Amino acid sequence: MIDYRDDDSPRDACGVFGIWGHPHAVVLTHYGLYALQHRGQESAGMAVRDECGRLVLHRGMGLVADVFDAATMSELSGSATLGHVRYSTTGSSALANAQPLKVRMKAKNVALAHNGNLVNAEKIRDQLESEGSIFQTTSDTEVIAHLAARAPGDSMRQNLLRALQQVQGAYGFAALTSNALFAARDPHGIRPLSLGRLENGWVVASETCALDAAGATFIRDVAPGEMLIIDDDGINSVQIDPDNPRTEAFCIFEHIYFARPDSNMGGINVHQARKNMGRLLAQDHPVDADVVTGVPDSSLSAATGYAEETRIPYEMGLVRNRYIGRTFIQPGDELRQKGVRLKLNPLLKVVQNRRVVLVDDSIVRGTTSKTLVRLLREAGAREVHLRISSPPYRHPCYFGIDTSTRGQLIATDRSVDEVQQLIGADSLAYLSGERVVEASGGRLDDFCMACFTGNYCMAMNDANDKLALEVEKG
C-alpha cells in the first residue's frame, strides 16, 4: 500500500493477551488479538497449554486472521493461553522475533511475551554473553528469559520476579507455564495492562477493548510495578521492587494516538479524552473557519470535539480507503504522487472555497501534514489551519514507540512558526501538555511526556541513542 500516512505516524510496538481457566481460551484469545490488531500487524502468535499440560506454540507473519486461520484454530485447544501481536522489522529473520517466545529452562517450558522496551537490555545481553549465554533473537523478551533461567531456585514466580527486578524500561509483560499465567507491568506503569474476569477464568490484555472482545468484565488495571500470578487457586499479587517506589509515568501517547477509542485507560475512555483534547484545542486555539475535519481514523474524536466547541460544522474532508493491504507500490515519482490519494482522498465539494480546520493528533516528521495541506489546497480549500491535539513532538521515545528511526522529528530544532512554514499551512497550533493531561483526566505527574519535554522518568545513558536505533520492540 502507498501507506504514506503510516510512514509518518508513531508506531506502537505490540499487544499482549492471556487467559487462564476458560474452556474456549483459544477462540477468545483469537478475538482478543484481533481487537489488539492496531498495536501490531506484522506478526501474531499464541501459546496454548493443552489438556496434557504441554505448551503448544503457533506464530506467523501477518495479521491475526491470516496467522490463525480455520485450519490452525482447529488444531489448537486448551484452557490457558498467551497471545501477542507485534510490529516488527521486515525481512526473513522477522519470524524468529515473533512472540510469544517459548523456551525450556530449569526443566520446565515457559512462553513469554511483552509490549514495551527495555533500556538496559543491551547491557544485560553483553553481560549474559560474557557468561556463556547464547541469543537467538534480538527481542527483549529473550533477555528476561535468560535472567529468569539464571535466577536461583526453581520457583518460576521467584525467577520471573528476579528477572524483572534486573531490567529497566517499559513493559506490559506476561508469561505462561503449565501451572500459571504471570502478568506484570513496569514500575513506572509506562505501558498499559488490564485485568478482566471471564466466567470462571481470568484475562489480561494490553487494552480493555480486547477484554470486551473476549466478553470479559474489566476488573482493574494492573498496577505499576505489580506482578499477578494467576493459577487454579486464584489470583495473587506481588510487587516487583517494593523497596524502590517509583513515580507513575503512563505513556500519554496511548491517549493521544495509540489506543483504540473504545479502550479505557487509567479510568478514562480514550475517545472521550481525545474529544476533550479537541475541545480544549478549540478553546486555546480558535480560528475563523467554515469546516472542521480530522485526519481519519485517529483524529476523528479530537476533530468532533473541536467542531462542537467552536460550532463550526464537522465535515468529512478526507476519506480513508478502508481496504488495508500491500497495494502495489509504483516506483516512479509521478505515479507515487498520484498514489497519495489512494489512501486519503479529499472531498472536493466539502473543502472547495472553504476555510478548513484540519485536526491531527500529532506531527512526527511532517511529511504527511505537508501532503495533506497540499491535497486540500489542490481540492480548492481557501485556507488550511492545522490544529494538533498534542504538543510538538521533539524527543525520541525509548519505551516502545518507534519514531526516531524514521527520520528527523520536524519539531526538534524548529519553532512552531518554522514548522508551519515548512508544512505550508495558513496557521498551526499545538495543544499544550498541561491541557492534554487535563483532557486525559489525570495529573501532570502521572504521565510520561518525555517525547514532548525530554524529561525521561529513568536515567538515559549515551548508549540509548544508539539503542533507540536498533532496539527490537515488543
Added chain:
Amino acid sequence: MIDYRDDDSPRDACGVFGIWGHPHAVVLTHYGLYALQHRGQESAGMAVRDECGRLVLHRGMGLVADVFDAATMSELSGSATLGHVRYSTTGSSALANAQPLKVRMKAKNVALAHNGNLVNAEKIRDQLESEGSIFQTTSDTEVIAHLAARAPGDSMRQNLLRALQQVQGAYGFAALTSNALFAARDPHGIRPLSLGRLENGWVVASETCALDAAGATFIRDVAPGEMLIIDDDGINSVQIDPDNPRTEAFCIFEHIYFARPDSNMGGINVHQARKNMGRLLAQDHPVDADVVTGVPDSSLSAATGYAEETRIPYEMGLVRNRYIGRTFIQPGDELRQKGVRLKLNPLLKVVQNRRVVLVDDSIVRGTTSKTLVRLLREAGAREVHLRISSPPYRHPCYFGIDTSTRGQLIATDRSVDEVQQLIGADSLAYLSGERVVEASGGRLDDFCMACFTGNYCMAMNDANDKLALEVEKG
C-alpha cells in the same frame, strides 16, 4: 470474520474501471480498482491491451491487492485497460464468473465487464441456446457478448449497440478491444458511470472516487442510454436506443449506502447528501437525547448531520475494527454471541446512563439493528432511539443489489411500530423518500426507489422473483 453487520447490509454488485491512452494505464487501473474495492471484494480482474495490440487478461479471487501483487503487476503493461471488482457467490466456480470476460468473436478479441443486472438475461440465454450457443459462465456479461457476436456486420460499435438494444436492466458496461474502449450506461441510468480525463487519455469508472485515485479530472457522468466510443481519434457518443426515450431512474441506494462518501453522483457529493439526510431526519424525527452516534462507517455522515441539526453532541458510540479479513468463525452459539463485539464494540463510557440516538442508513433484515440495540443497552444506555436515513426497505431489487436472497426483509409485512417492537428500540423513525431525494439534490422522478415503493421502472414478469434468487450480478 464474524461479519454480522455485512450479513445484513445490501451488497452492491461490482465496479468497472477503464483507461484508454495512458502509458501507466495498468498502475492507474490498479489504483482505480483499489478505490472501488468497496463495490466488490470477492474477485478482481484486468484486461490490458499490450504494445502488440493483444489483450492480456488477469483475474483472481480476493482483494485487488492480492490479485494484483507486485509480481503480476510487473508482467502487465499497456496503454489501455479494462478492470473490474466483483462481489460473487462463493465456491470453486466463482473464478469462472470473475470479470472482465475475454472472448474471441468475429476474428477479434474483446474484453467485457459490467456492473448491474439484466432482467431479461435468462430469456435471451434460452433463446441463444436454442440457436446453438454455449454458455460457460452464468454472468450477464456473457449474454451481451453472445448478442454482439450474432449481430450483423463486423463493426464492434454496431455489434455492441445492437446487443445493448436487446437487453433490459441496469448496467454500467465497458468493453475493450485492441482499437477502442467502449462505455455504456443503461437507458434509465440506474447504475452510475463517470468519465474522466487523464493527461492525454480517458478514464471511465463506476464512481468518481476512482477518477481521483487515478489522478484523473472528472468530466461528466455518462448519460443514461449513452455509449461512448473512445479511441486514438478521440471520443464519440451514440445513443443506445434513441427512439425509445426512458425516464431517468438513478439508484437512490448509491447515495444512501453504496457509494464512497468522497464520490460525487448526479452532481452532488455523497457525504453531503448523507449529511443532509441526517439533518432532515433530525427535523422530521427529533428526539430528546444525550448523544447521537452512527453505525460505522456508512452512517457516520448522516449521524453528524443529525447531531448538528439537533445540537445533541455527536459521539463515537460504536467502534469498528478496521482490520478486515476472514477471522475464524466459531460455530457455537456462546462464542458467536461473544464474536458480535469483535467488529462493532460499544463505548461503555459514552453510552452508559445516556439516552442514545443511533443513526443507521437502512434496515434490511433487522438482525443487525436488533443486535446493536441490545449491545447498547447492555453497555448501559438508558434509551436507544433508532433513526434510519431512508424509508422502510420493502421490495427486492432486480437491478444489481443483493438483498432479497438473504432472508426476509423485516419491513415488508410490518408497520414501523412492529419493526420497532422486534428490534427493541425505544423509538424508531425512517426518513421519507421525498426527503431522501431532497437531500440528494434531485427530483423524485430522477430516481429508482423501487425498493421502497415497489414501483419498478420497467415491467417485471413472474420470472423475476425466481431470477432475483439466482441471478449473477456484475
Added chain:
Amino acid sequence: MIDYRDDDSPRDACGVFGIWGHPHAVVLTHYGLYALQHRGQESAGMAVRDECGRLVLHRGMGLVADVFDAATMSELSGSATLGHVRYSTTGSSALANAQPLKVRMKAKNVALAHNGNLVNAEKIRDQLESEGSIFQTTSDTEVIAHLAARAPGDSMRQNLLRALQQVQGAYGFAALTSNALFAARDPHGIRPLSLGRLENGWVVASETCALDAAGATFIRDVAPGEMLIIDDDGINSVQIDPDNPRTEAFCIFEHIYFARPDSNMGGINVHQARKNMGRLLAQDHPVDADVVTGVPDSSLSAATGYAEETRIPYEMGLVRNRYIGRTFIQPGDELRQKGVRLKLNPLLKVVQNRRVVLVDDSIVRGTTSKTLVRLLREAGAREVHLRISSPPYRHPCYFGIDTSTRGQLIATDRSVDEVQQLIGADSLAYLSGERVVEASGGRLDDFCMACFTGNYCMAMNDANDKLALEVEKG
C-alpha cells in the same frame, strides 16, 4: 528446475480419465489422474456429477496433488467424474484453457475433455465465428462443444456424434452429463484410450496404468472411431463415421517415449516393447564397449535390453534427481552450465576410462544428447557410443505432440553422420522404424510414424505448419 532434459524431449499433451457409477469416483479419479501425471503437469481438473445431478467443476494450475488437496477433496462427492491433466502454455491465461471445459448447451450442462489435436480446428472456428459463436478458450475442446451445440435435436449422443464427425485429427475424448459418460477415440486411433471395469462401475483412461491405480480391471481398448455411451443402463457402442473406414495409425511414440512403462497399449506392455527395442538395437547396431547405460527414466528399459543382448554390463551411468520442482533458474551462462548436472549427474567411477554405450529413446533438437556426451567425456569416458531406440525424428507432429515449436529438429536436414558430428559421439546409430514396430508387436500399417517418415494419415494443408506452431493441445 534447470530442466534441460525436458526442454528437449517431445511433450505429450494430456491425459483423460472418467468414471461412471462408483461411490468413490472422486477419490479414484484422483488416483487415476495421479497415475497419468506424466502426460501433463501444468494443470489438472475434474468435473463431478453430484448427488443432485449437478456438474461441479474444479480446475487449477499445477500438479494433481496441489490442485486436489485435502480441503478440495472433502468438498467433492459424486459417483460420476471426468478428469484431465494437461500440459499447457504458461501465462495468466493458462487456467482458462485447463480442462475439463464445462458449458451449458441446449439447457443442459456438459463437461468435456480431450487428449490430442484437431487439424481442422482453426477452419471450424473461423466458420463458427462467422456464424456468431464466441470463443473463450483456444482449446480444441471448445470447438467440439460448439459443434455439438449447433447439431440438430436434443440428444447429447447424437449431438456429440455429429460434432466428432466434423472434426479431423487425433483425440481421446470424453464428456460427462448428468445422465451419461461418453468416451470416443479418433477414427485412426492415433491417441490411446482404454476401458476398465470397477465393481459396478466403468472407467475410461488414456493409459492402463490409471486403471490399475483406480483398482479397475482392464476390459479393452476403445476402438478407433468408436464412441462409448455409458449410463445407468450399461454400456453402448457406436461408430463415429461408419461409412468412412480409416486405416489404423496408433502413435508409435507412445511406445517409444510417452506412455508409462507399466501401461499396456494395443495388447503389449510398454516396458517390454522398449526392452525389445533395446535388444533389436543391440542386434542391428552392436559396438565393442565396457558399459551400457540409459538416460533415465524413459530409456532404462531399452538400455537393459541392449545390455542383456550384448552381455555388456548394464550400469547406472547417469543419476536423475527425483525431486521435481521449479528450482531456481540462474540466468548467467556459467551457473546455467553448472546447473546441467543438477538433474542428471554422471557417475565418475562408472564411466571413467570406460567405453560407454549411451542408450536414449530419441533425439529431438540434439541439445540434450550433446550435453550428455560432453558430461560423460568430462567424467572420463574413453568412448561414448550413442544408440537411439527409434528412427531419426524429422517431421513435426500435428496430432498432439509438442516438438516442432521448440526449435529445429536436428535430424530434419542432416544425415546420421552429420548428427553424430554435431553431438560429438564416437558413434551414433538409430533403430529402424520396422524394428520399432516389430518390438511393439504390431504391423507397420498399424502405426502413425509420420514424425519419422513424413507420411501423415490424413491430408495436411498449408495451414498446418502455422497451426503446429500455435495450436493448443489437450
Added chain:
Amino acid sequence: MIDYRDDDSPRDACGVFGIWGHPHAVVLTHYGLYALQHRGQESAGMAVRDECGRLVLHRGMGLVADVFDAATMSELSGSATLGHVRYSTTGSSALANAQPLKVRMKAKNVALAHNGNLVNAEKIRDQLESEGSIFQTTSDTEVIAHLAARAPGDSMRQNLLRALQQVQGAYGFAALTSNALFAARDPHGIRPLSLGRLENGWVVASETCALDAAGATFIRDVAPGEMLIIDDDGINSVQIDPDNPRTEAFCIFEHIYFARPDSNMGGINVHQARKNMGRLLAQDHPVDADVVTGVPDSSLSAATGYAEETRIPYEMGLVRNRYIGRTFIQPGDELRQKGVRLKLNPLLKVVQNRRVVLVDDSIVRGTTSKTLVRLLREAGAREVHLRISSPPYRHPCYFGIDTSTRGQLIATDRSVDEVQQLIGADSLAYLSGERVVEASGGRLDDFCMACFTGNYCMAMNDANDKLALEVEKG
C-alpha cells in the same frame, strides 16, 4: 501421498552443505541442497554471509525449490554459506527446529548445522539448564552452540573444538561466522562429510553428489575426528580429540540405502557397492527363477547386480510414480488398499506366470515387503523370492537414523524363516554383514553395523532407549 513405502523405510536425518569464497555461493548452495534433497524433505535453510559480513538466515518448511524460490534467491547474496536440509517431525513447532540455527554468542553471530545424532545431548542439556541456560529448540545443534558459548576464551575455533570434545555421537557438523567456515566429523566417522574445491573457494557437503551439483572437484573426505577451519587464508585441520583415538565406524546404511548412487563414500561409488551387493547376494543365495526385479529406486543397483550374476533377465517388475507430493490420503480401508498401487505398480505382463526374484535393500517393519509380495502374486507371479542386500535389521540406531520409532523391527525377535512366513514370500534370504562390507570395499572394522549386530561403537546407557524415541535428528 499414500507413501506406504517410505513409511517403512529407514529415514536419514539431514544433509549439510557449505561454501567459503565463491561469488555465486548462494546459487551453488541451492544446487548443492537440491542434490542432497533425498536426505531431508521437511525443511531447508541457508545462512549467508553478506558483503557487510552479516549473517542472513532463511529457513522454511518444504522442499529446497519451495523454500528458496526465485524471490528469495534474488534477495540473498554473499560469498560464504551454510545450508541444510532436514527430515523433521511435523507440527507447528517444526520450523523452530529447522537448521541452520543462528545464534549470537560472545558478541559474535554464528550459524550452525549438523547431520547426525548426539547420544549424550539430553544429559548435557540437563546440566546446562541447571546452570541457567535456556533452550529454544530440541535440536542437538543448540546443545553444541551452548557448549561453545560456555567454553573459555574468544576464539571460535577453540570454542567449537571444546564443544565437540564434550559431545558423543554421530555428526557431520558445520558452522559459519563472518570470518570462517568450520566443518567437522565425529571421531568415529559415522556420518559422511566431504571436501571439494570450487575455483578459488571451498565446499563441504554430506555427499559428493552435492559437490558435483555445485561444479566442485572432490578433494577428500573429512577424516573422522577432524575439524577443518576454512577462511580467506586457506584451510586448516585440527583433531577434535587427538588423545582419544577411536575406531572408525562408518554407517554401512549409507552404502545400503541412504546415499545417492552417484555419491562416492570412503572411496567407493555407492551404485557400484550396491551392484556388488547384488552380485554377492546372487552368489550366496541363488534361486531358479524367470525374472529379477528391484524395488525402485534404491534397490535397482542391487537388482541389476543380481540379474547379471545369475543371467536371469532383469525386468522392471514395479513402476514407481515419480511425482512426489502429498496426494490426498483417503481414510477408508478399501480406498487405502487401492491407493497402494498408486506409488508402486506391478507390471502384469512382466510378472504373470513368472517366478520372480524381488531384490530389496532392507526390511524394517516388513509391512512394505508383505504388500509387495501380495501385489506381485495378485499380478500373477507364480513364485516370489525375496532377496535382501543386507543382514536382518534388528537393533535401533542412535546415530541419526529414524527407524525404531516407527514400530517393531520385524527381525528383532524372529528367525529368517519366521520373517518369510509373515511376509508370505516363497523364499527369503539376506546378505551377510561380511559380504556387505566386502561389496563396499572396506574392512569389517571400518563400519558401524550396530543395527545388524547390536555392537555399538560407544557405550549406550539405559537412557538411550528412551532417547531413541524422542530424539531430534539433524
